[in-house]
Amino acid sequence: MELVVAVVDNVVASVSSAVDRVQRDLARRSHLRPCAEVDALFGELVRLVAAVPPGSVLPECRRHGPVLRRLCAEGEQQLELVWARRIATASDPDGCLAGFPYLDNYRRLARLELDTLARVASRRPRRVLFVGAGPLPLSALLMADALGVPVDAMDRDPAALDAGRQVLAALRAGRVRSVAGDAMTADVAGYDLVMVAALVGSTPGAKEAVLQRLARAMTPGSVLLVRSARAARTLLYPPVEPAHLKGFAVHAVVHPVDDVINSVVVATALGAS
């Protein structure tokens, strides 16, 4: 047993120093637009955090988390904007999308979410809202295809919304509609499934505010699916804390141990009490 613990500690120690290095390299860069160096750094970061065993916590998470998450969010936004433009202007948009390096991750996460919903949700959703769809609304697209229902892809950033709208038009995604809106104010009562992207609410306080607002505004009995992160993976995405979910009955929590990074939480809104 000592041997096993020693091996786990070694992984944590080597990941910690590597994360330090990647963070310094990322922070030094003048931009985080996709290019060979930026792609390699983010790729290495994803591999590093995915290699940390699920039972161990990186001591660096608390210290580095806020900075790294900001860098990752910026990098993700840049990557998606570039790919959104490529897909929207491509002569073969579907073929172009197939080259998106994280397409498989999106698909695997969507499958995990659909499987979890299928086990704990009791009926087929009729109207779905995806909060924080971003410039490349692939999750909304995958959900609409799998469920065969209309999905509203919401974002509060006009640039992201515009890029997303062009992507959806190029891919002829008829079931997905881009809608401008903010989770803090949007009317969400008409949706029976509300999905919340991992980057919505980048600090614990903001995350709590969004989820507590949804708890008040969602129709009682409607389903919330929120993406989260656990342990080392919180270096990439902010975690949803149990305290953020007051006003919801949580039915399932899945923390992947493979290269799917986001955790998935499924709950139903209890209604104002």
Added chain:
Amino acid sequence: MATLLMVESWVGAAGQALPRRIIDRNHDYVLVTRDPGLYPATAIGTAHPAVEHADEVVVTETNDLAGLLDTAASIAARRPIDGVLTTCDYYLVAAAAIGERLGLPAAPVQAMRTATRKDLVRAALAAAGLPNPRYAVAQGWDDARIAAAALGYPLVAKPVDLNAGSGVRLVTDEAALKDAVGEIHSATTNTRGQALQRLVLLEEQMTGTEVSVETVTHTGRTTILAVTDKSVTAAPAFVESGHMVPAQLDPSDTIAACDLAARALDAVGLTHGISHVEVMIAPDGPRIVEINPRQGGGHIFELVELVTGTHPLDVLIDLALDIGITARPGPRPTAPSAAIMFVLSPEPGMVVAVEGAHHLDTDPGIIRWELPTPATARPPVDNDAYLGHVIAVGNGQRDARKRAETALATIRLVLADGRRLRPLGIPSS
């Protein structure tokens, strides 16, 4: 990239996981089924994976072996077929027969016929000189009564050809025997419409610690993938409450259980395939409870993957393509131990809420939990009573179960009438 022939499928966990694992490995498959409607859409309207991911669905009467073999041959004549497999117990013989007909890697048909009949397995073990409980096979009530009297009560009565514990009863006297035999005689077909033998296997009740051994057999050589134990709730229910990999056993018992499992597969002539062999570690040595020449149920394949890095269904795919386990790239385990605990209510009722569910998130070793409400809590007598589950991984070989139980001990099931109940079987015995 290879193309597999999938002969029917279970609808549940294994049947959902296998199609994804096939396409994730860049293979495709032709589903051969008597009725695609056997694979219904999920509660949220998504298609069943067995149908959704099939490159082609061929509808034919899969319960007619001769016709099925002709259909398989005609499929293979128009597109290359590289292997044949199934997750469903009731089509293991058919898959083996297709393998033989098309010259694909598969278990010998006769061995698979033996391995899927509990009475024939007992006879094969006896012929090989391997230990058995005392047993008898009975056709009618008179046979059963005489055999039972000779064996002595308590006994376990089983149909010879059903799976997953269906129709298995502990009988303590002649009245209970009559009920058990009546039940076995009244079932004429299995859930897939195949005729049953309606034979009763009577076995001396075995006592001890029951474990399951996941095995991989290729070119006649058996490799042990993992040994899984199970926890049961305390008396009087004795419902299975969870599993852990690796089994908490003395190393000598683990070795003896693995050795017996491998010898048992050899005794029935199974030279190819994955198996889930249930072994009782009895005071006087290990005994075979059952051989199941397919993947384990109850999420066992997920636990095995967490601890070994090897998913038994990936091995099933490889074997169908004649790739043995030693030829696989180095596995990447997640943790030294992994456990699942099923959530059971000690009393029936309507569970309207779960109190303290947030405690399930305090231990980073809890990697998944599901406990949907509202839910009907049935009496804790069998697997239908499961309300949900918790899966944990441990930093040591023995602590995954404790982590799952510690987390579960903090929650309360809130029933419609206001009762607040601690889940049954925490801690397990």
